[in-house]
Amino acid sequence: MILHWFTTGWRSLVANPLFSFITIISLSIGCCGALLVGANIKQHLSFERWIPAADRTYILTRDLDEKSFGPGMRIGGMPRWETTVPAPMRETLEKLPDVEMMAGVFRGQSLLPPDPSIPTTPPMPGDPPRQAPAGSIYVDPEFFDLFGLQFVQGSAEGLKEPNQIVITETAARRVFGDVSPVGQMTEGANKRSFRVIGVIKDPPQTTHLRFEAISSVRTLEQITAADNAAQNSSMPRSFNGWNNGTPATIYIRAKSEADPDNFTASLKQTAQAAGDEAAKQTSTITGPGGMSFPMTNPRYDYKVVPLLDIHLGGPELTSFVSTGDIKLLATLGTAAIALLIVSAFNYVTLSLARSLRRRREVAVRKVLGADQGALVRHYLAESAIVTAISLVIGFLLAELLHPWFARTIGQPETLFDLFDPVFLTSSLVIFALLALAVGAYPAFYLANTRPRTALGEGGSASPGRMSQWVTGGLMGLQISAATGLLIVSLTMTAQANFIENRWLGFETKDRYQVFAPCPFSPQMPQEELAKMQMRCRTGVRTILSRATTDISQPAFFEGLLIGGEPALQPFGRSAKGEKLGEATMMRVDLDFLQTMGSRLVAGRMFDAASAYDKALSDYNTAMQARMKTTVQTDGQGRTMVFMTSDDMGAGPVRPARVPVVVSAAILPSLGVQTPDEAIGQQIASQPNSQYALEIIGVVEDWNSRPLKFAVSPIIFMPQSGNQAVVEIGKASLESVQTQLTQAWRDYLGNAPNASVQLRPLAQTLEASYRADFQLMRAVTTFALVAIAVAGLGVYGLSAFEMRRRVREIGIRKALGASPYAVGALAIGRALIFAAIAALIAWAPGFAVANQWLSDFVYRTNLSWVVLPIAMLIVVAFVALAVSLSAIRAAAIRPGLALRV
DSSP: OHHHHHHHHHHHHHHOHHHHHHHHHHHHHHHHHHHHHHHHHHHHHTTTTTSTTGGGEEEEEEEEOTTBTBTTOOOTTOOSSBSOEETTHHHHHTTSTTEEEEEEEEEOSOSSOOOTTSOOSOOOTTOOOOOOOOEEEEEOTTHHHHHTOOEEEEOSGGGGSTTEEEEEHHHHHHHHTTSOOTTOEEEOGGGOEEEEEEEEOOOOSSOSOOEEEEEEHHHHHHHHHHHHHHHTSOOTTOOOGGGSOOEEEEEEEEOTTSOHHHHHHHHHHHHHHHHHHHHTTOOEEEOGGGOEEEOSSOOEEEEEEEGGGTTTSOHHHHSOOOSOOHHHHHHHHHHHHHHHHHHHHHHHHHHHHHHTTTHHHHHHHHHTTOOHHHHHHHHHHHHHHHHHHHHHHHHHHHHHHHHHHHHHTTOOGGGOOTTOHHHHHHHHHHHHHHHHHHHHHHHHHHHTOOHHHHHHHGGGOOOOHHHHHHHHHHHHHHHHHHHHHHHHHHHHHHHHHHHHHSOOSSOOTTEEEEEOOOOOOTTSOHHHHHHHHHHHHTHHHHHHHTOOTTEEEEEEEESOOSSSOOOEEEEEOTTTOOEEEEEEEEEEOTTHHHHTTOOEEEEOOOOTTOHHHHHHHHHHHHHHHTEEEEEEEOTTSOEEEEEEEOOGGGSOOOOSEEEEEEEGGGHHHHTOSSHHHHTTOEEESSTTOOOEEEEEEEEOOOOOSOTTSOOOOEEEEEOOOSEEEEEEOSSOHHHHHHHHHHHHHHHTTSOTTOOOEEEEHHHHHHHTTHHHHHHHHHHHHHHHHHHHHHHHHHHHHHHHHHHHTHHHHHHHHHTTOOHHHHHHHHHHHHHHHHHHHHHHTHHHHHHHHHHHHTTOSSOOOOOTTHHHHHHHHHHHHHHHHHHHHHHHHHTSOHHHHHTO
């Protein structure tokens, strides 16, 4: 019987190719979009859930309090939150009664040969995000139980001894091929040999902790001791396991009966108390580049992060950088559901339209004894066939398109696992329910047909009022959903144009930032490292002075130029000691503002011809030339690097007042209404400082951060820095970059790994909007596809409608109506209907678009013009779809039409 239902349903589909084509194609498109987005969302929501008891596992993070460096000071480039904490804290935390298990993880040198497929060069600002390579970790014995790792060969029993490692299956194939790796020796960093004692299954891609080799803490101790002995130097990276301050990532699992709120509160309180006590013994911190900085009142703020929150919680909350964005997932999920609904409604509306031609068939079957239940099951089987075919085609399309979709939204292809068993099972269940949902109403509508009524209607059967309402309502919802998506898409496009055309306060065209990374090695002795760092500090200026004429107007600065979080510090009145506000202190040379194309709104800019400005510039240049690195050893035997300067008594005299140029955002803090009122005012870089800064000019605000953030005040101080921006016109970028790289290598003594990169400022700025542009492209794609699918539905519905009205059209033409009038009548009704349906989408579409724009401080005006434009586009698609059927109907000859 079931086979008979499906066989009959298949014959019905073959007998109606137009209906079958439109419904299967539109539903396939909806299935494809749902599969792509659903697979991506499922992977994001699966992060860390493979770990046993992940819902009661936590990580400690800490943030260095700003007061540790003095009032409001921070080290540029230091992370807001860091995921590692002092290893000795474990002994304190594991005494808590609700702690079930704890494990520390240390990052260190690679234990395996390098993977040639992974780039060795560090990413530059503006580069697309890279997935972190799987490295090597050093762990406690409890690590394997806490993470539930499964061995396929060997075990971790021997891992307590040094120089023993456990590797993943992928690493085993890469290094050893088909040979069993257990018992084999492999060579890691610095030509050290390690013995493989076990192979584990690869951890899922849905994790923050990626690794390919694991060893014990004792191995790390031995490696560090060997490094120290070889270099004959007391290194700050000296390691004694849990017995010193070496930072580790600590994973804590709570007991099953522990209350989560009480446990996290107790854990944070205990960590804070232990951290405050340990901080009293610390006087320095190592910042970017290995430089050590003194701390006046060191203190860390500790935070407990649930393991399941680190992927979608955001880096500002969890300190982990990930590809997860809950807003992106919600937006894509909504768009995919809207597309699937549009596709499903196509089937329902076309089925209802087609049911008019099948009512006589149903009546005959009822006369021959078919009961209502059998008819319902038959038509549900037909719906199941359509859904099954659409699902197969949709799955094939999703498998084909998922690399493109991954690139579109800027995520790794590994986050699209269409073959995940859980996802496949869920998809089958959902689409089975979809088949039932889309087929239920047409099936019950046909099954309730009365034989006498249907057999007496002839070929011109008219739809019932209920059928008309349902068909029109579903088609209207399709058009509304497509219009709503289009409104959001057009708003995103308007914001993208606003971003591209907004004046940022500085020029980006033909401006390039020079990146010349210092090619030092962590294995260098500290004395050599200090010399290399000092030489690198002045190297960029030296090589640019030797550059060809292809580079014009090099300008030097210190500070954050584009992107990232600005390092704000307080400023105030030097005499009164009052704090006025916070600003970014940016040290620039006298030509920097002109090179960047800044626009003056009051006063003047720095001028190399001004004796006043040049005196301060000469002083700062002389002071910088006397800077040197000093290597000192603290009481614990650790070596630290400091930047110091010689006695300045014999040097030039510092001017009494320092001329500065400020951005307009500082005016409210100064308590002035116009830029002219700020000229001549004196401020201090710190509230109690007697070092006077005299404002000589005000420039327009700099949008150095994405437009999601408000501009912050900037104080430009005339002190040449070691970062550079150059202007390059028509010269070849590659040739200039090659010349600078060669000059950089020569300057550093033929360093083979040294390289110089020129990164366009425009590219760096665009990178900060990459996620927004990717979301915009994805939503636009869904909107256009939804419109196309709705257009298919309108075309199919109008085709069935025209077939039903053939006799009416023939009568109209026989009475003198022109083909144009007949076609215009059909198209006019459809346009009015489409306009009303699109009008309904204005309010929800406007609300969603406005919510998306709310993330931007500086945004395009959400003009009401977007709403009628979206409506006109959708109505135009509907008009095109209806006209294809109306033209064919209007061309029918009256004689033939009246014989139907």
